[in-house]
Amino acid sequence: MIPMDLHFSRFDFSQIELRVLAWLSKDPMLLHCYQNDLDVHQITADEVTGGNRAIAKQVNFGNAFGMTEVGLAIRLPDYALDPDKARIDAKAYLRRFFNTYAGIPLFREALASRMRSNNCMFVNAFGRPRRIPEIASSERWVVARAKRRMMSSIVSGTAADLAKE
DSSP, X not given: OOOTTOOGGGSOOTTHHHHHHHHHHOOHHHHHHHHTTOOHHHHHHHHTSTTOHHHHHHHHHHHHTTOOHHHHHTTSTTTTTOHHHHHHHHHHHHHHHHHHTTHHHHHXXXXXXXXXXXXXXXXXXTXXXXXXXXXXXXXXXXXXXXXXXXXXXXXXXXXXXXHHO
């Protein structure tokens, strides 16, 4: 319940999905950024994309929703000119991202594992259940798609529930 003397305009909803991801994943670097009012996109640009802030934003928000190497590659500015180079760049960005924010892939795998052992279900921070049966598939591509849906559901679902509170 929000106290009556507070207004939504006082709450910082910027980058809410990344803030939710930091909270859920407990990633040390992401938490450090938000606890110290650092610019997450600039840190990602410096550590991951060679200083390119626009690409850093794509990488940051994409990982909040489980974006793949291909998903990132098609969003890179040089994709239309050289898709192979864009895919190589995307792979390198993701590798560096997961080295910088190592708690995110650990969180993703732990959540997927809990889902498989819990009848393919997880519950977000507000108790809202979500079932994704494809997480238990024997097909690698089906599991990968299920993990993307899982990340999107838990991050955006929790962010939406926060905004409603």
